[in-house]
Amino acid sequence: MHDTFGLILDYQRTLKHTRALQRKQTVPEQETVVSGMISDLQYAIEWMKCGEDPERYLDVKADQSYYHRRVLLDMDKFPCLDIEPTHSRPLADKKKIIIQHVLSELTERQLTCYLLHAAHMRSYQEIAKELGIKKSTVQDHVELAREKIKRVIETI
Template sequence: MLSWADELIQEYTDGRQDLKKRADQIDRDNPIAMEDLKHINSMIESMSFSLEWMTTGRQPGTYRGVDEKAVYQRRSYENIDLIPDIEMQLREENDINKKHLFMTKEEKIILADILASFSLRERQCYILHMAQGMSWSKIADELGVSKSMVQQSINRARKKINSRINAS
């Protein structure tokens, strides 16, 4: 469900939160513990730098180089393995529609751009609902969020799709 980039970003976010909790627990009166705090703060800074790089697709603090937002997620969507292949379903239904279903490279790029414009939650909810056919309740249970959050995420994703279609 999640792309490798989303998984890595989540791991770094969780790790940074754990480091921040550890830093909050350090005794500020102990000189040895203060040395540990310097190392922990250095790790937090490194993780924040890496997270910014992964989420924006460009090196923090520079204005040259990769100039695309969410470049890593965009590239992973170009493989489009997360949308189920319906060609087999059509063949199973007595060859109702014999035309070959495929996406051109341009269509894949457009779909990748649209998916990359979604937040992680919007992308999860939209794909589970539209591609996997899950109900809002099942999605809410699986993701551990409220049903209204799922509905709101799907509606925001649909608005982004409609604005992309209207812009074309």
Template structure:
């Protein structure tokens, strides 16, 4: 049996086309020679994978799609560039901070960030701004502050959760 498909580059293949091709490939498998069997099985596997992906709209094998991710997995608290501009537009507060003050942030952005950061303690705010504002790695922050890297990591995670909770309840923060 010969697999005959007409190739037309201007035509878009549909799921039904793939199903017909899968049916023909399965017929070919029944009468295929031993050396061709593995190749045809690979084709069948690829076709089944493609059909499932096209039918469900998500990658086969995934239990949940991107739209069902937890809130902390797909939400950013704020645009990182705005946080960096905020950090540069403040007077240096911490001893390790050596930047020049710049006025590059809008007043409403400043109000939003001030409100969001208001729920953090001074230590949490310092660590959070070192990580998000200055883009320092956890190891650098730990060595500057003389604490463990795991302490920095957990503080950043805890701070993000506090800010997320505050943003969901606060009118100023949620008006983006």
């Protein structure tokens, strides 16, 4: 069973493979079909990220930070951020809002790498394999995310 975050990663991986397939196509009719598949995958990914029809937010997409923040603020649409309180250290709503604010400052790739590493305890190598990027790139994204988080927290 996938959570939304895992499903988005699966679709992104499929999109990458489909784009590679498109580059290999020599028959125009097949290229048209594969292009349609790519378009459908992109649409599905955007739908999962915002939890609604992404075409409703075309104007908002110009302001990526608002769009990104909107996704992070709805815990039902981004369940990996739904932080369950523990008995010994309950997490107040105010702290959840601060965490959401801090994470909203990260790029999508930084957020993905950071959450997979910090929250899901995946190694850089596992993340690199999952996302189809180099291990050093994952490390760079996680380190940049940590730096941004530190800077934002210092201003709070």
